[in-house]
Amino acid sequence: MARAKLWTKDFIVGIGLNLTMSMVFYLLMTSMAGYAVARFSAGEAAAGFASSSFVVGAVVARVLTGKYLDFIGRRKLLIITMAISVLASLAYIFAADLTLLLTLRIVHGIAFGAGNTAIMTAIQSIIPASRRGEGTGYFGTATTLSTALGPYLGVILPREFDYFMLFFASAFMSVLALICCFLIRLPVQEISDYQRRTKWHLKIGTLVDRDGLRIGSVMLLAGTAYAAALVFLAGYAAEHGVASAASLFFVAFAVASLFARLFVGRLQDTFGDNAVIFPVFVADIVGNVLLALWPTMTGIVLAGVLIGFGFGSLMPCMQAITVKSVPMSRVPVATASFFLLLDAGSGIGPVVLGFLYPFTGGNGMFLVCAGLVVVAIGVYIWVHGRRRGGRPGTEYLT
Template identity: 80%
Template sequence: MARAQLWTKDFIVGIGLNLAMSMVFYLLMTSMAGYAVARFAAGEAAAGFASSSFVVGAVVARVLTGKYLDFIGRRKLLIITMAISILASVAYMLADTLVWLFAIRIIHGIAFGAGNTAIMTAIQSVIPSSRRGEGTGYFGTATTLSTALGPYLGVVLPRAYDFPMLFAASAIMSIVAFSLCLIIRLPKQELSDYQRRSKWHLKLSTLVDPAGLRIGAIMLIVGIAYAAALVFLAGYAADSGVPAAASLFFVAFAVASLVARLFVGRLQDVLGDNFVIYPVFAFNLVGNVLLAMWPTMPGIILAGIFVGLGFGSLMPCMQAIAVKSVAMARVPVATSSFFLLLDAGSGIGPIILGAIKPLTGGSGMFMLCAGLVVLGAVVYTFVHGRYRGGRPGREFLG
């Protein structure tokens, strides 16, 4: 039997759209706190909120987008949100007070949260169901690339050309994303009777999906651990006498993630979720232990490889599980629920770990993150692994 076609024009365009959209997120997330300090002399707390307020907007958007996505239309919402992203990128240059900067960040976050939920949901209608894990993994390579390129440009552009060039780059990426929204063609989604009846019912069951929350809870826990590397690794590496190791960690992370995603999704489709997920947790655990115990140049680079194989592979694998766990009509809500908790981990992780770090030191903090990875594996076992994590086509009761 011939395999279902995966590499269609719309799938390739979707990968490009995801890359451009994710680049805007990581480009600005890395540098916004520094901009708030440089431009408005913001204190530590205000500078932190200048960065995380984007996530606040994204979380709010995800709650409602899952329910109303198919009423608005997936392609239409993508076009609207990317147009807002262009305007927001330009508006950063015009903001003359810190309050206006916060407002623009929240609006930009809302646009990103809605648009990202739309493309993450829409691409599942383009991927053949028999190649769900493989297709989701390939699609996620765009996000992986952006985690390396975005922070790199977020540091280099302000140093070389000042912050207006950073916002110009954000606007250019948003224009690219907007253009790709006009090109992509997505299957029309028919609304179910339940969706029509519950359109204006803002009950919890219509805003979030239990399967998306169950799998998303795993990403919340493990996402807090990854937030430690995103936010605190640069300082930890500098304190350890190897400041250059932090940037090389993310290069190693991106390369390892890209390599893993070439085959991890296909293994998941053929051999089952558990065959892939438990090794992925093990790799992530080893990476965090290396950061805690061996903060040298080779140790941090090696940790980047293991975390890339681990956390870098975990997100697309878990998203594929969340999508497979629900009926097609519930995919938008399940997707928004999944990313809602992933965003929450990214948002609260730096706050929690920042409070703990003075008590534990950097080494103790990363060892705590290793414990969070173990906790994530335990939660996975209880919510999915021991019931439906085995080889496709049969239940796994081990």
């Protein structure tokens, strides 16, 4: 029997859209705190919020987008949100005070959260069900590339030019994303009777999905551990006299993630979830332990490889599990719920770990991160692995 076709024009355009959209996120997330300090003399708390307020907006948007996505239309919402992203990227240049900057960050975050939920949901209608893990893994390579290129450009552009060039780069990426929105063709999702009946019922059950939250709870913990590397690794590496190792960590992370995604999704589709999930968890744990106990150039780069294979593979695998666990009519809400908790880990986790840092130091903090991933394994076993993580094809709702 012939395999269902995966590499269609719309799937490829979707990957391009995901890449350019994610580039905007990582370009600005790594540099906005520095900009707030340089331009407005912001204190540490305000500078931190200048970066994380974007995530606040994204979280708010995800809660409502999952419910109303199919009423608005997936392609229409993508076009609207990417147009807003273009305008917001340019508006940073004219922000005259810190309050306006923070407002723009929240608005931009809302646009990103809504648009990202839309494309993460819509791409699942393009990927054949029999190749869900494989397709989601390939689609996620765009996010992986952005985690390496975005922070790199976010540091280089302000240093070599100025922050205005950074905002122009963000606007340029947003324009490319907008072009992709016009090129992609997405199947129209029929609105179910349940969705029509509950359209204006803003109850918890209509805004979030239980299965999305169950799987998302795993990513809340694992995402917090990875966010610690995003936020604290540069300073930690500098403390140990290997400042350049931080940038090489993210390069190694990206390369390992890209390599793993060439086969991990296919293995998940063939052998089931547990066969893939447990090895990538182990790799993530070992990578964090290496960061804690071997903070040398070699140790940090090797940790990047292991965490790239681990956390880099975990996210698309968990997203595929989420989608397979719910009926298609619930995919938008489930996807939004999944990324809601991932965003929470990325935005709130570093704040909590930042309070621990003075007491534990970097070594102790990364051991805590390894412990968080161990807890994530227990959560995964409880919510999915012990009941529905085995042989594919028999365990999911359709």
